[in-house]
Amino acid sequence: MSKLKYLLYKDLLLLVRDIAGLLLMFLMPVLLVILMSLLQNSTLNSVRDAKVPILLVNRDPGELGKAVESEIYRTGIFEVSEDIDGEVPSLNQLEKAVASSKFVLGLYIPENTTEEIKLNVAKYVSAAFNGVETTSGHIPVDFTVYIDPTTKSSFNSTIMSTLRERAQKIQFEYIMKEITKQVNLLSPIPISSNSFSGDQVRIQIKSAHLEGNDIVPNSVQHNVPAWSLFAIFFIVISLSGSIIKEREDGSFSRMLTMPCSYSEYLISKAIVYTIVAMLQFAIMLLIGVYLLPYFGLESLNLGNSPLALILLAFSTAFAAIGYGIAIGNIARTYQQSSVFGAMSVVIMAAIGGVWIPLFLMSETMRAISLLSPMHWGISGFYDIFLKDAGVLAVLPESAALLIFGALCFTIAVTYNHKYRMDI
Amino acid sequence: MDKNCAIETIDLTKRYKGKDKPTLDGLSLKIPYGSLFGLLAPNGAGKTTAINIICGLRRFDHGEVYVAGYSTKKELNRIKPLLGLVPQELALFPSLTARENLMIFGGLYGMRGLILRKRVDDLLELFDLTSSKDTVINHFSGGMKRRINLIAGMLHSPEILILDEPTVGVDAQSRKLILDKLVEINKEGTTILFISHYLEEAESICNEVALMDNGKIICEGKPEELYRVYECGQNLESLYLLITGKKMRDYHE
Incomplete structure (x- = not known):
């Protein structure tokens, strides 16, 4: 020692x-x-803060156009442009801008979309309450989405499912409003469409910890x-x-x-x-x-x-x-x-x-x-x-x-x- | 085993891997107690291998080695405290001071406390190094390093001191001091095995010499007896050249 x-x-x-x-x-x-x-x-x-550049052309002055626009802004994952060099682009120009990789996404909402959806939904609900088939004469409303072909397919799928989810949510709200309107015509006690709003299922994502910190x-x-x-x-x-x-x-x-x-x-x-x-x-x-x-x-x-x-x-x-x-x-x-x-x-x-x-x-x-x-x-x-x-x-x-x-x-x-x- | 011998090797053989010839080829050597024994040999003759084996640093293929009557194979732990080695290279810690080096080596020899400190101070004084005791070895001259190297080997007053080229690269003053001290400690009873290329040094201090070549001893005895037997004048150089020849002994390690 x-x-x-x-x-x-x-x-x-x-x-x-x-x-x-x-x-x-x-x-x-x-x-x-x-x-x-x-x-x-x-x-x-910088990776966490990076945003997806999107060109949004909203020609619909109605509620749906506004709702989609506000949803896109609200998500925080997009860097939204509404014009190219100060001018609102046409559908053709939007396509070219995405094809030249200036934007990853281009979303075109046509004029009177809200009105057409409202018309469609009202027609459906009214026909449903009257027990009539409405499949004939159905004209769907088209959103046009252009995607940069060089982006990964997994990214595209994520974006499309997000957009679909938002559009369906809005469509659902219209349907509920229209149903409520029809029910209120028949029912002596009026009901509020607010009763159907809100997410009933919430998914919580948390990191796994041994002791919960x-x-x-x-x-x-x-x-x-x-x-x-x-x-x-x-x-x-x-x-x-x-x-x-x-x-x-x-x-x-x-x-x-x-x-x-x-x-x-x-x-x-x-x-x-x-x-x-x-x-x-x-x-x-x-x-x-x-x-x-x-x-x-x-x-x-x-x-x-x-x-x-x-x-x-x-x-x-x-x-x-x-x-x-x-x-x-x-x-x-x-x-x-x-x-x-x-x-x-x-x-x-x-x-x-x-x-x-x-x-x-x-x-x-x-x-x-x-x-x-x-x-x-x-x-x-x-x-x-x-x-x-x-x-x-x-x-x-x-x-x-x-x-x-x-x-x-x-x-x-x-x-x-x-x-x-x-x- | 000869009980009068401080070091005895019997038919010692060592062959390194990949070498054609054995480095030691039946080396038999007897170094009596109390002698100042010079081992002289040309380059590559096997001196360093022999020293390493005697000190237990290398294995050997055949033969026996006894130091102070103990076998290096079986009783190395008994041999170590009795042996002091002053290697050819400056086996010191260059970034430590002279005193720190000596305190560490003394401590490893089992010396402690006041006894160790006094011994270190006495030897530093004896070799004229007291004023430099707190200087790091790196800043020492060649002669000063050699003296510290020598002190490190004799700190514990060993019974047997082995010195491999202890005066290489030193000035005349340091050489004389070192040789004088060796004679002094030999007279006090320490057996010394002195290995050197400087034949005049061996001639001046050794009372017995052995000439070694090709891994074995060629001749050994008191210098005067060897001069007489070989009829080669009165100096070791003549004897050495007569026996080992004048051909160059360059070799690869």
Whole structure:
């Protein structure tokens, strides 16, 4: 134990004296988390705020034209234009404007639509109350909708079903009014058409949470854990570099001629870099909670289980340290370890969903991402931050990270024992 | 096993993977207790491999190695506290100060507290480095680094001290200081295995020498006896060139 104390003293001193390494381990992730949170926040907002450009030509002065117009404005998803260069376009001009992709949609409501619908509905209802078939002489009212052919069919279907829904709602209201009018002619007690208005079925859409808190994922909740994981794994470069430097300058061999074992040497490195990783993680959380709100971003909600947070952070640190020690043992030179270490961590981050959140990835990439330890970490942190998960919920991710770390340690020790003693 | 020997290798063989010839080819060497023993050899003769095996840093294919009567295969933990190694490379932590380096190495040798601090201060004083004790090694001259490298190997007053080219790249003053101190600690009872390319250094301080070539010992004994037997004048250089030849010994690692 006392020899371990001197090894710890050595490793801590070496770390503190390595200013460039410290900047890489602490300053880089802080800058990255602030920058990426801001970038992704504005990107997500711009996607969320984007509106569909629509050219609306309403030639109907009646209630229906007004109702459709007001519905289109009310939805908030359209950027509505009613003219082209100050002039109300004809049906032909509307078609050309959509075909040239100036607008995604063009909606043409012909003159006297309201009057024709009213006439049709009155004819139907009156015939119905008199027990007469009215299918003969039925003239439907046409709305003409032009759609940019380059838009996705799923988008078109969504838009058309929305328009259909609105038109049917209006038509239904007319029918109800007309029926009410007819009933009131026959009934001694008048009834109000207001009795039939209003949606009777409401569909509520909510995010699923384990314990019911209404947390919506945002760029802070993605970027803080994602870049914390990246930072923790980036210690691989410093850790493997320190192992190789000590091997190259002979101090590693000198230590092994002393009454100090290889396992004590590794344990000391692991303890020091675990402290570094936990510090990195704590700093990143503090930034998420206290600093990012100053940049106009949301504050990070840490969930309800500090123990789950510590367990997952420790498991991540263990995985990263195991990986760093394996690279430090297998790589022959400092250049090899730094290039391979940096590249492999960047690739792990890319496929693990650090840069681009998993929900934006294709199915294939999502399947590949399962291979990255950073994906396991991110999944665990999502559980804690978004679902308020506890220790039990993050056990699978923690176990995967711990097994990965243990495997790397085993490879490092085996390689050292089997090959280094013969080189 | 010879109980009078601080270090003994018996028929030691080591062949690296991919090499045609063995690096050590039946090396048998006896270094008596109390001797200041010079091991001289051309480049690529297997000196560093032999030292690494004696210190337990490398495996070997065949033979036996005993240090202070203990087998390196079975009792390495008993050997380590008795052995001090001063490697050819500057095996120090360059970003730490001289004192920090020595405190760490002393601590790893099991020294503690006041005893460790006093020993570090005494040796820094002895090697004229007290004024630089709080300077980082990176800022030291070559001679100062060599002296710290030497102190790190002898901090714990080992019974056996192995030095691999301890004076490479140092000025005359540092060289003289180092050699004088080696003679001094040898007189105090420490067995020293001294490896150097500087034959005049070995000649001036060693009381026994061995010449090694192609992974085995070619001759060994007291220098005067060897001069007489080989009839080669009165210096090690003549003896060395006579035995190892004048052909260049460039080699690939």
